[in-house]
Amino acid sequence: xxxxxxxxxxxxxxxxxxxxxxxxxxxxxxxxxxxxxxxxxxxxxxxxxxxxxxxxxxxxxxxxxxxxxxxxxxxxxxxxxxxxxxxxxxxxxxxxxxxxxxxxxxxxxxxxxxxxxxxxxxxxxxxxxxxxxxxxxxxxxxxxxxxxxxxxxxxxxxxxxxxxxxxxxxxxxxxxxxxxxxxxxxxxxxxxxxxxxxxxxxxxxxxxxxxxxxxxxxxxxxxxxxxxxxxxxxxxxxxxxxxxxx
Amino acid sequence: xxxxxxxxxxxxxxxxxxxxxxxxxxxxxxxxxxxxxxxxxxxxxxxxxxxxxxxxxxxxxxxxxxxxxxxxxxxxxxxxx
Numbered sequence: 001x002x003x004x005x006x007x008x009x010x011x012x013x014x015x016x017x018x019x020x021x022x023x024x025x026x027x028x029x030x031x032x033x034x035x036x037x038x039x040x041x042x043x044x045x046x047x048x049x050x051x052x053x054x055x056x057x058x059x060x061x062x063x064x065x066x067x068x069x070x071x072x073x074x075x076x077x078x079x080x081x082x083x084x085x086x087x088x089x090x091x092x093x094x095x096x097x098x099x100x101x102x103x104x105x106x107x108x109x110x111x112x113x114x115x116x117x118x119x120x121x122x123x124x125x126x127x128x129x130x131x132x133x134x135x136x137x138x139x140x141x142x143x144x145x146x147x148x149x150x151x152x153x154x155x156x157x158x159x160x161x162x163x164x165x166x167x168x169x170x171x172x173x174x175x176x177x178x179x180x181x182x183x184x185x186x187x188x189x190x191x192x193x194x195x196x197x198x199x200x201x202x203x204x205x206x207x208x209x210x211x212x213x214x215x216x217x218x219x220x221x222x223x224x225x226x227x228x229x230x231x232x233x234x235x236x237x238x239x240x241x242x243x244x245x246x
Numbered sequence: 247x248x249x250x251x252x253x254x255x256x257x258x259x260x261x262x263x264x265x266x267x268x269x270x271x272x273x274x275x276x277x278x279x280x281x282x283x284x285x286x287x288x289x290x291x292x293x294x295x296x297x298x299x300x301x302x303x304x305x306x307x308x309x310x311x312x313x314x315x316x317x318x319x320x321x322x323x324x325x326x327x
Contacts, residue, residue, distance in 0.1 A: 023259040043269035053326040067269035085325040127265035143321040224255045
């Protein structure tokens with residue numbers, strides 16, 4: 001157990017270095033995180049960036065960025081957000097179908113079609129491209145398959161985009177997921193608790209289809225605070241230093 | 247330049263980054279936000295399903311852009327299939 005915690009912390013520090021490395025590279029090029037995603041297109045509400053999403057059919061991950069209309073944003077300093085998906089036809093996303101069927105039964109969604117996509121996570125960004133929140137969405141929002149928190153955490157742990165996507169954003173997303181893995185696990189657990197509570201309460205329509213509920217769980221994040229916490233935690237250990245080439 | 251994780255910050259690294267402008271409303275969506283959203287996504291779905299699955303699916307998606315069963319086909323933030 002202790003060894004697991006140590007290796008988890010090491011992975012988190014690696015993710016922290018990756019994340020900082022991404023912003024250092026952007027700063028060196030005077031670039032914005034979303035340059036390679038927006039690709040010079042005008043920013044229009046609800047449009048996907050890129051238009052056809054970044055889809056890695058090899059690793060089975062997919063993401064796009066978009067912006068809601070001002071009244072429909074999740075709040076705070078959000079400019080827009082990434083939606084990250086798993087493509088369930090990819091080998092690495094083979095599910096424990098029995099366990100997932102049990103989960104669906106528990107949340108009152110037993111007989112749902114088996115969509116090939118599953119929404120994993122949404123990541124809100126400030127206008128400067130800094131992550132400000134993580135959130136999960138209701139099933140009707142993305143219209144795909146709902147997986148248990150356990151399955152989503154597992155899928156996110158292997159997040160990797162190789163054959164598609166903007167290379168820097170691919171690294172950035174993987175680093176962000178690694179850096180905030182504890183918050184993500186709690187975020188998804190909170191989502192499942194809400195789904196379970198929704199299944200127990202009498203409702204006019206299933207919670208998963210309730211248009212009044214768009215976001216199921218969310219957490220504000222502060223990457224700098226997370227980095228500071230990691231920096232302080234490892235101060236007594238070897239001083240790992242980040243080289244930034246300018 | 248060498249700096250430790252503890253001293254680097256994303257705020258400092260993005261201090262000079264130009265903020266992205268807010269997204270503008272789509273030209274074909276003169277109604278309220280949620281209506282614009284539903285209409286826009288509905289149109290996309292219909293076109294996609296029409297092309298992909300023929301008339302039967304097209305009719306299904308047409309129904310889905312209404313208020314009842316959109317979740318079965320995909321929602322406003324769905325990923326591309």
